[in-house]
Amino acid sequence: MHFTLIFHVNLLMICGMASPLSPAGAKTPIPANLVRSGEPSRRVLFALGWYDHSLHRGAARYASRHGWVFEFPSRHREAIPDHWDGDGVISLMNAANPKLTALVRASRAPVVDLALWEPSIPVPRVVPDSDQIGRLGVEHLSARGFHHLYFLVLENVWADQERSEAFIQHGRRMGLNPQVLDWPAARASRRLGRRDLEPWLAGELQRLPHPLAIMVSNDEFARFVLRASESAGLGIPEQIALLGVNNERLDCECLSVPLSSVDVNLEQMGYEAAALLHRLMRGETPCADVTRLPPKGVVTRQSTNILAVAHPHVAAALKHIWDHYHEPITAHDVTQAVPMSRSGLLRAFREHLGRSPADELLRVRVEEAKRRLAADEKVAAVAQACGFSNIETFSRAFHRRTGMTASAYRAKHRDTP
Secondary structure (H helix, E strand, O other), rough: EEEEEEEEHHHHHHOOOOEEEEEEEOOOOOOOOOOOOOOOOOOEEEEOOOOHHHHHHHHHHHOOOEEEEEEOOOOOOOOOOOOOOOEEEOOOOOOOOOHHHHHHHOOOOOOEEOOOOOOOOOOOOEEHHHHHHHHHHHHHHHHHOOOOOOEEEEEOOHHHHHHHHHHHHHHHHOOOOOEEHHHHHHHHHHHHHHHHHHHHHHHHHHHOOOOOOEEEEOHHHHEEEEEHHHHHHHOOOOEEEEEEOOOOOOHHOOOOOOOOEEEEEEHHHHHHHHHHHHHHOOOOOOOOOEEEEOOOOEEHHHHOOOOOOHHHHHHHHHHHHHHOOOOOOHHHHHHOOOOOOOOHHHHHHHHHOOOOOHHHHHHHHHHHHHHHHHHOHHHHHHHHOOOOOOHHHHHHHHHHHOOHHHHHHHHHHHHOO
16 A cells, blocks of 8 residues: 655644655645635645655745645655646656656646656756756866866766766866766676676776866765775875765765765755746746756865865965965965966966966856855855955956856845745
8 A cells, every 4th residue: 555745845844744644645635824815726746756855845945835735755665656636746757766757657737857867758847957067067176176087977867978978078178188987888898797886997097097086977976986996095085086966965975085066956956846837737838848957066075175286386376375265365465375486387377277376366266256146145245255355346357257247146046036
């Protein structure tokens, strides 16, 4: 017998408590305080096949404003209701859950999916922007001085394919030569089994030039690189920098080396999926088949917290910039911090990083400004916190680097709509 876990979203968000179990498909009365006047009540199935707190929180934030009741299949049984009868579905189809895919195929209610695994099913989708994820990844790693860049592909799925392609393309535009470590291809050509993954990866890591940087398509895959690095006797981040995607805190912070990761803003994905589903339930036609949300940025932890620059004075100048960018320092101050002439340091910077100390100082300040603006901090406060002498100087520099005003960037990327 299947069961469905019913969450009244206002109680969930305020008290953190769930209601009792109810039989699958049963019509649970919606409390009067959840129903908004002038709008019909909605009963929505949140069926991911797994549980993610951030996605749930984003969708619940939208639902609480519109009087919805969410129904969650039991996380422990992973049971999808056989005879569910509601108003809409938010799903995440994947190969490991064929019953969920079958439910989406058969559903007469509107559906919004959070993956591209099954594009043959014509439902609107909300997914992370793979192109921007790849761009952020290669920029983050190259900014730390890494020239040997690799993207590890572990599965033939859309996330690995799209993100690795974006990583390669953006790296080449930057004058780099990133490569793919392709486990599916090696497995097929050499008839390897799943247990051969770590020995194969350890061998690859030993033969590649060091120091090197690796990006994986999600945080969970990072554990394979960590174990293979240990087997190969290679240190992270001293010899291998490692970058994940999703910024799942349990995955990132509980590894043997805390993992840097691209924050794809899963909470906003949940919110936008619910908003799109609401439009579908009203009978509207979606503007696009796939909505791609930009990532928030890179959260730096120990796995990439290093400068891979062979030139000692360039490394020292970089450290001075990163340590003092929030102060009103100039490029002249950076050159004074190392025992090297201004012209010599400029040549060394261009040789090792492809940019000048002034460019690097501005880049670091603008990246920090973008992070603070996305967190909805005031423009004047951001300008001061990032070391700019005044708001006018900050505004000009930010527009020159991003093509947007600081206010427009803040409005577009702030955490809550």
